[in-house]
Amino acid sequence: MAQDIIHMVLKNYCDFLKRVDDHIGHIEKKYSDKILCKKGCDACCKFLTLFGVEAFAISAAFMKLPEEMQDLVTKKIEKEKDACPLLIDRACVLYSERPIICRTHGYPIYMEKDGEIFIDFCPENFKGVSSFPKDALLSIEQLNTTLTAINRHFLESIETDTPLPDRIPISKALFLLNEIQ
Numbered sequence: 001m002a003q004d005i006i007h008m009v010l011k012n013y014c015d016f017l018k019r020v021d022d023h024i025g026h027i028e029k030k031y032s033d034k035i036l037c038k039k040g041c042d043a044c045c046k047f048l049t050l051f052g053v054e055a056f057a058i059s060a061a062f063m064k065l066p067e068e069m070q071d072l073v074t075k076k077i078e079k080e081k082d083a084c085p086l087l088i089d090r091a092c093v094l095y096s097e098r099p100i101i102c103r104t105h106g107y108p109i110y111m112e113k114d115g116e117i118f119i120d121f122c123p124e125n126f127k128g129v130s131s132f133p134k135d136a137l138l139s140i141e142q143l144n145t146t147l148t149a150i151n152r153h154f155l156e157s158i159e160t161d162t163p164l165p166d167r168i169p170i171s172k173a174l175f176l177l178n179e180i181q
């Protein structure tokens with residue numbers, strides 16, 4: 001598939017990634033001494049399932065990796081079931097292209113249930129922080145709603161022989177572009 005078409009169908013998704021990254025950048029600045037996420041800290045990097053639009057984006061990035069790296073990832077898919085196959089030598093080989101969930105992992109997110117607010121973040125981070133201002137929190141519901149809408153729009157804009165499943169395992173997502181061109 002031509003790069004300009006890939007770029008076009010991913011525009012909304014890329015804009016959304018940028019908004020999430022801006023938020024995370026703001027948190028990183030504000031809590032710079034409280035965030036311990038770093039290269040080699042890979043406990044979050046479990047096997048993922050992705051929306052079609054995320055699968056398409058990661059596949060487009062994967063196809064640009066050098067062949068040797070693609071082979072390493074493919075071998076990892078064959079031997080490991082629990083870890084994300086993009087985790088090689090304890091680092092993500094598509095870090096700048098990683099999905100939304102990987103960008104928000106470890107940072108404070110909140111969800112509302114029965115009128116109560118639940119806040120979650122990596123226990124390694126934010127030690128000694130007992131509360132967060134609203135602008136430091138990401139609403140998990142809002143993230144999901146936005147991603148669902150972007151995914152719906154994406155699915156309407158591409159043609160596939162068979163409809164894409166609601167969620168695509170990363171082991172299949174990486175090769176999605178081959179299937180739909």
Ligand code: SF4
Nearest residue numbers: 045084086087092102
């Ligand atoms: S895509 Fe990258 S950051 Fe996300 S789980 Fe896989 S290795 Fe980790």
